[in-house]
Amino acid sequence: MRIDIEELQLYTKMPHRNFEDFIANAHQDNIDYYIRTGDEDGWFRRSSPFYIFDIAYSHNTGLYEVWYDYIKRRTDRGSSIYDLGAGIGTAEVILLKRCPSALVVDEDNLACLDFIYWRLDRRGGEISAPLKHYDYVVSIDTIQRLQPEFIKPVLKRLLSIADRCFIYINEDTRHPMFNAVPFNLENFIANNSLRYDKFHNLWDVVINE
Secondary structure, eight states: OHHHHHHHHHHHTOOHHHHHHHHHTHHHHHHHHHHHHTTSOHHHHHTOTTHHHHHHHHTOSHHHHHHHHHHHHTSOTTOEEEEESOTTSHHHHHHGGGOOSEEEEEOOOHHHHHHHHHHHHHTTOOOOOOOSOEEEEEEESOGGGSOHHHHHHHHHHHHHSEEEEEEEOOOOTTSTTOOOOSSOHHHHHHHTSSEEEEETTEEEEESOO
């Protein structure tokens, strides 16, 4: 998304040409980093220095903008929001316009997390401490990177701590941390929700009215 890339360039203080190279090579550089570090240290796998550029590049598509607009229009003002896998904080920046009572992020990549804090500080927003329950949960492009045995427990937790969830699970197998959901996702959501809908592969799950 244009504003993400503009702010990332401002945040990194990179010259235009150097920044374009990082963006253009982001996905492959990120994969190469994961391959070099291997699986011995999970912290390094989650904290690739190229990850922040990879997200900016991969999310610079119209579909992500459509998803975020869809979520914003269905989020009440003054509500509490939890974002699992916040990435570079695109959802946080957009949802600030809804004046949330609490905005909680969960992001393992430290460069991304610092960027989120920087972005929100520029807009007069702030990250809240975790709550026991939220009005909304958002998780875009994250669940498929969990180990298969953790996918169901994490999804069950998300559906148990919010009144409504917006979840997108990427099915692109090229990412080195990709894991397919090892069960029937639609049946699982149906059994743990009041109702649900699917908008361009974004699950819109209502748990409580």
